[in-house]
Amino acid sequence: MKYPNGKKPSSSIQQQINNKTSFSNRGMTLEEDINETNNYYLLQNKAVIHKKPTPVQIVKVDYPKRSAAVIKEGYFKQASTTDYNGIYRHRYIDFEAKETKNKTSFPLANIHEHQINHMKSVVDHGGICFLIIRFSSHSETFFLPAMKLFTFWESQNNGGRKSIPYSFMKREGIKIPFKLHERVDYLSVIDQIYF
DSSP: OOOTTSSOOOHHHHHHHHHTOOGGGSOOOHHHHHHHHHHHHHHTTSOEEEEOOOOEEEEEEEOSSGGGOEEEEEEESSOOOOSEEEEETTEEEEEEEEEEOOSSEEEGGGSOHHHHHHHHHHHHTTOEEEEEEEETTTTEEEEEEHHHHHHHHHHHHTTOOSEEEHHHHHHHSEEOOOOSSOTTOHHHHHHHHHO
């Protein structure tokens, strides 16, 4: 093959050409994709949604010099609730984002009781609450309303299955479209369901 400058492309560019880079080879995690999406929503004045910081108690800090302080020891202050919250079209939005490599199901062990309790409170107060699940092995991301998650959670506590089947997500979840700027365009799904 002849290249415009007479040189072969670098190995990373060549690898992308060889792989015919697909969505699954983007190298982005779900969290990075959602953060990029939220930044785009903010820049477009569409919504104000941010990742919640995890509250940490810093115990020990090394100060070799002021500009190079290093945290040596810290502890989580309290259990975190969900990953993201904010406001869209005058409604409170609150959601958890999870990624799994499992091909057949999403393990409920990835969710915690305090998160479920928080999500139930949000729903009880009229907020829009949901779970975003990425099945990385299928390169698919789904929107699952909190009420459907609660059903699986209660079933698990009563001896039911301890995971949400991929087949259920294909049938009952809503596939979130991947777009250039809105990598995980969950607001388009919210528009379909709630507005």
